[in-house]
Amino acid sequence: MGRQRTTGRVRTLIEITLTDKDGGTHLHMRHSGFPDAATRDSHDNGWQSVFNNLSDYLDAEGSAGTLTVYGDARSTYVRTVRLALEEKGVRYTLKPVPPHSDELLSHNPFGRIPAFSDGPIDFYETRAILSYINEVFGGPNLIPQTGPTARARCEQWISLINCHAYDAMVRRYVLHYVFPKGKDGQPDRAVIDAALPDIEKQLDVLEQAYGGRDFLVGNALSMADLFFAPIVEYLGRFPESAAMLETRPNIRHAHAIMRARPSYAATQPELG
Ligand SMILES: N[C@@H](CCC(=O)N[C@@H](CS)C(=O)NCC(=O)O)C(=O)O
Missing domain, CATH: 1.20.1050.10 (Glutathione S-transferase Yfyf (Class Pi); Chain A, domain 2)
Incomplete structure (x- = not known):
């Protein structure tokens, strides 16, 4: 399935291939025809958000199956990350691991909480985690938009x-x-x-x-x-x-x- 799309004055092509796989459907999407790498990369966040929403729609566990916050709910920084996810309306799993535990260290070499993962992508440092959440998911922008x-x-x-x-x-x-x-x-x-x-x-x-x-x-x-x-x-x-x-x-x-x-x-x- 292919579809022409006009982004600004540029025509791009979105191709979606659906194939049977392991009793389910594998979706492959290719968006091509961008005039340059910067324009192409500027579409990353939008597509991430679309696929996260699709995963929520198709799967009862939704993004809670792929998004994990690691840490103790009493930590102020852990709560900051969770507040951001809640404000965005994004589902996630909180894995209550203590600082410096082996599991936490496998996501943050400094052992501090929170750590965060979106499937294979790992982050630590709350400001960095919030930056990712803010850009990748829809919902209110958590960075001021007024200049x-x-x-x-x-x-x-x-x-x-x-x-x-x-x-x-x-x-x-x-x-x-x-x-x-x-x-x-x-x-x-x-x-x-x-x-x-x-x-x-x-x-x-x-x-x-x-x-x-x-x-x-x-x-x-x-x-x-x-x-x-x-x-x-x-x-x-x-x-x-x-x-x-x-x-x-x-x-x-x-x-x-x-x-x-x-x-x-x-x-x-x-x-x-
Ligand atoms: N700069 C880190 C600070 C995280 C942090 O200090 N978390 C505290 C809990 S609120 C912690 O892990 N404390 C354990 C320790 O310092 O060893 C961030 O922004 O995420």
Whole structure:
């Protein structure tokens, strides 16, 4: 079966061959006639999305049979990836493997969660995983569409979280409450106290960034919100950071908006 298609002013050819195979049907698709490699490659994402949708349509397990998120649901970064998939309306399987386990190491040599695979394609590092999800699947674009300033601002907030805020808020604070390492099984006050000024400053900056809007960048949900929301969930659960949120109404407002989204409920981890 062949079909001519006009892309812009260029005519291209889509050929689909269906053959019997192992009791099923093998589909081979060839899209040819592009004027150059860049135009050809720009069709990759669209076709990926079409075939993922086709797989969902034909197979009860759908993309959950090929898309896997590896990691613990309580991890903020794992939740960021899951939020992105939920926002896109893409089905996936969560494989609850701990950091540094053999299985995780086979997908990420550094042993951190999350890792992600789409069939034979593997990724680690949350920002990279989100980039793939955003481009390959349909649904809302998680990168701001309003111009270069908004896009760079989105990257700025993600980088702030990855390079500084996760470290102060989660590694040097939340995790010391969750897995106390001080005397008599108590949280180590010195470590917590040292993190507090950094958390205050980061929250001040983010409070100002929200400016009373629903989202960190402009008026649409972006990846930046998906990185920050799972962290705010934890900040609300421990005394000093909960008090800091009390005096930051913009962050609380934006978090209430996130909490109301179906993606948030669908990824809520079970916390003791
Ligand atoms: N830069 C990584 C960070 C991932 C990360 O730190 N994940 C935490 C859980 S939220 C983890 O694996 N911790 C275990 C460890 O650091 O050994 C990313 O963006 O995915």
